[in-house]
Amino acid sequence: MDKLTALLAGLLFGAGVTVSGMVNPMKVQNFMDILGRWDPTLLFVMGGALAVTYAGYRLVLRAPRPRFAAAFVIPSLQGIDERLIGGAVVFGLGWGLTGLCPGPAIASLVFGYWPSVLFVLAMAAGMMLARSLFLETGGTSSGD
């Protein structure tokens, strides 16, 4: 059941970023162009996702443990540090430049446009670079 749950969660996510149009990087970049070709759709995507996740988390986190796993794995890092801020700045620059962030970028691979492939390969390289330059070995620590 755990395998099926992961697959179904991925399916819902992929359907969500696609039906909302977020797999179209021009649409996302237009959201950021407040003084130009502004397309506020992303606000509704974030709003819908946040409302459901906020309410749903409160419901499921009441249980002593998840249904098909031993424990909840919640990011435990606290406090604002340079790494968090620096990472967000760098990510914001790349997101603005391309209109692509990880979820929609990976989902967009299925539509067969070469910029999707180029972007995802470069993103993978960037993640591995960050790991070898800055991060301790042993994988991601805070899990997003």
Next chain:
Amino acid sequence: MDQLDTPLLTTAFTPLAGLTGGILIGLSAVLLMGGLGRVAGISGIFGSLLGRWRPDNAWRALFIAGLLAGAILTSLLGGFDSDSMAFPGNPLTTVVGGLLVGLGTALGAGCTSGHGICGIARLSVRSIVSTAVFMVFAVATVYLMRHVIGAS
């Protein structure tokens, strides 16, 4: 100039489709937390798959497979027209942007889904700050490119 010969620079405001998609993404996040106890953060899920294989990567691989299948299924069912897609910039900006997104999300431990949705839903201060910062810098980048430098 656009990378593809599609003059689809302007996109229509589609609040209902946006809300529908947002609700689906929220359901995904809740299902993954309630079922497996995990955060639906795509940069973390994808990034972990790039390292050495570990036993708990099975669910991550299945999640990514589902993500791809969800996109295919949605367009097959008429929920999205992939001909409407347009990629801003050129091959250089795409590669530089991809590198920045990979570096930034690995360093900052999260992206739009992990911090922007799952983290904010937990009222995590780190996620709220991160999201505010990457939103502001994305908006500033687009402003610079489109209204100062003058790219399309």
